[in-house]
Amino acid sequence: MGSNFTLPQYERRVLSTLNADGTRRWITPREVTGRFWKCRFVLAWSLIVLFAALPWVRIAGKPAMLFDVVSRQFTVAGTTFRPTETLLLALVMLFIFVAVFLVTALLGRVWCGWGCPQTVYLEFLYRPIERLLLGGGYHTRDRSVSAVRRLAMYALFLVLSAHLANTFLAYFVGTDQLTVWTMHAPSRHPVAFGVFATTVALMMFNFTFFREQMCTIVCPYGRMQSALLDQDSLVIGYDAQRGEPRAKGSQRQAMAAAGSMAGDCIECTMCVQVCPTGIDIRDGLQLECINCAQCIDACDSVMRKLKKPTGLIRYSTTHRLGGQAAKHVRYRLVIYPILMLAISAALVTLLVRRPSALVEQARLTGVNFIDAGEGRIETPIRLLIENRTDAARTYTVTATGDLQLIGATTPLNVPASDAQSIDLMVVAPANSFHRGSRTGQLAVHDDAQFSTTVDIAIVGPFSAPSTAKSASEGHTP
Numbered sequence: 002m003g004s005n006f007t008l009p010q011y012e013r014r015v016l017s018t019l020n021a022d023g024t025r026r027w028i029t030p031r032e033v034t035g036r037f038w039k040c041r042f043v044l045a046w047s048l049i050v051l052f053a054a055l056p057w058v059r060i061a062g063k064p065a066m067l068f069d070v071v072s073r074q075f076t077v078a079g080t081t082f083r084p085t086e087t088l089l090l091a092l093v094m095l096f097i098f099v100a101v102f103l104v105t106a107l108l109g110r111v112w113c114g115w116g117c118p119q120t121v122y123l124e125f126l127y128r129p130i131e132r133l134l135l136g137g138g139y140h141t142r143d144r145s146v147s148a149v150r151r152l153a154m155y156a157l158f159l160v161l162s163a164h165l166a167n168t169f170l171a172y173f174v175g176t177d178q179l180t181v182w183t184m185h186a187p188s189r190h191p192v193a194f195g196v197f198a199t200t201v202a203l204m205m206f207n208f209t210f211f212r213e214q215m216c217t218i219v220c221p222y223g224r225m226q227s228a229l230l231d232q233d234s235l236v237i238g239y240d241a242q243r244g245e246p247r248a249k250g251s252q253r254q255a256m257a258a259a260g261s262m263a264g265d266c267i268e269c270t271m272c273v274q275v276c277p278t279g280i281d282i283r284d285g286l287q288l289e290c291i292n293c294a295q296c297i298d299a300c301d302s303v304m305r306k307l308k309k310p311t312g313l314i315r316y317s318t319t320h321r322l323g324g325q326a327a328k329h330v331r332y333r334l335v336i337y338p339i340l341m342l343a344i345s346a347a348l349v350t351l352l353v354r355r356p357s358a359l360v361e362q363a364r365l366t367g368v369n370f371i372d373a374g375e376g377r378i379e380t381p382i383r384l385l386i387e388n389r390t391d392a393a394r395t396y397t398v399t400a401t402g403d404l405q406l407i408g409a410t411t412p413l414n415v416p417a418s419d420a421q422s423i424d425l426m427v428v429a430p431a432n433s434f435h436r437g438s439r440t441g442q443l444a445v446h447d448d449a450q451f452s453t454t455v456d457i458a459i460v461g462p463f464s465a466p467s468t469a470k471s472a473s474e475g476h477t478p
């Protein structure tokens with residue numbers, strides 16, 4: 002490491018995480034400080050605290066963020082969305098996607114280098130621990146470091162990974178459920194413990210072994226960069242016009258003696274040594290670059306020592322680095338905001354018109370109807386009532402038109418943000434059926450202000466039965 006560092010030499014370009022023979026090239030980025038690193042440090046630790054605290058925050062008694070996949074409910078900022086609100090969820094997802102496209106077109110991969118949990122935890126938690134216990138320049142698998150130090154590092158990584166797994170799971174099962182699981186022996190919740198143990202194992206695999214390959218090989222956002230960026234997006238780039246021809250000390254003197262001027266790059270390779278994905282930014286914009294700005298800090302410190310202007314590597318755009326003027330009109334910067342405005346308008350309209358309950362007929366298989374005689378057909382139906390409010394509600398169902406309801410019916414109590422079904426027996430005139438079915442409407446209202454009518458389909462006889470006194474049964478296929 003340090004002065005022993007030599008740039009990898011390949012005949013053809015290979016992944017920065019591979020050696021030419023296909024084996025893993027372990028990246029041990031050199032420690033760096035500088036203005037961007039200091040800003041990232043403050044942001045990273047704010048995010049670490051935020052990521053850990055958010056599942057515990059309550060808004061109006063509900064989690065600030067909960068993606069309850071099992072019951073398919075999503076709570077964001079204290080508002081719960083159920084799977085029936087697919088259009089709303091689809092619009093939210095679409096808005097997020099377009100917002101990501103817009104931010105990337107403007108600021109490039111700012112998320113990757115500054116906010117992504119992969120970068121935040123790796124560079125500001127795991128990597129510092131590794132440097133502390135193994136020393137700079139050694140990686141987790143280095144056998145040259147004492148076993149005690151490596152064991153201590155893995156023990157700390159395990160504790161951290163368990164904490165991260167708990168934090169991660171809290172977003173999906175909620176802190177209440179997680180506390181119950183944590184308090185009990187694993188044997189009482191074997192499935193939950195299995196999920197937890199698997200998550201810890203995945204965290205350990207990622208942060209001790211896989212590392213930067215998550216960004217360079219797996220992450221779909223990273224793979225999409227070539228489509229999302231344009232020549233005027235903010236990127237981190239090397240100013241080749243100023244830096245080239247690059248040359249080391251003796252070469253510079255030889256060039257000066259020959260009457261030619263070397264560029265500002267002194268070929269110290271510090272920008273490569275600090276890069277967490279192992280690339281050389283002087284080769285141009287690359288998919289592996291996560292815009293962490295560590296090469297800027299490293300090069301700026303070299304330039305300061307040489308008493309030259311900083312910014313040989315800097316935040317800029319491909320156009321500006323190539324000496325071209327920035328484009329005034331970028332179509333994607335017009336289209337994305339228009340799309341976001343349209344989606345926002347649709348979202349607001351949906352939210353304003355969002356009813357406080359959803360009532361719909363649920364499917365009943367193998368439905369029987371009963372010929373109750375005297376021209377009356379009795380058919381069971383099932384209604385699903387979803388209470389979308391934050392308080393328990395009592396719902397009453399009444400028949401309309403020529404329908405009647407009999408048997409145990411309503412009122413039905415439905416807890417806040419919950420859904421329940423109710424089975425009803427609908428009575429309809431036998432001669433109102435056509436080819437084995439008919440439609441009708443039921444009125445539903447709650448104990449607050451909600452009221453609606455719901456269309457229902459009722460199965461019955463194919464032809465009107467005779468008005469016999471005794472009841473008989475039929476069924477739909």
Ligand code: SF4
Pocket residue numbers: 239244265266267268269270271272273283299300303313314
């Ligand atoms: S840190 Fe700056 S001077 Fe050193 S090799 Fe990189 S670009 Fe050149």
Ligand code: SF4
Pocket residue numbers: 237272275276277278279280281282289290291292293294295296297
């Ligand atoms: S090239 Fe620079 S900005 Fe890109 S990942 Fe490497 S150090 Fe970070």
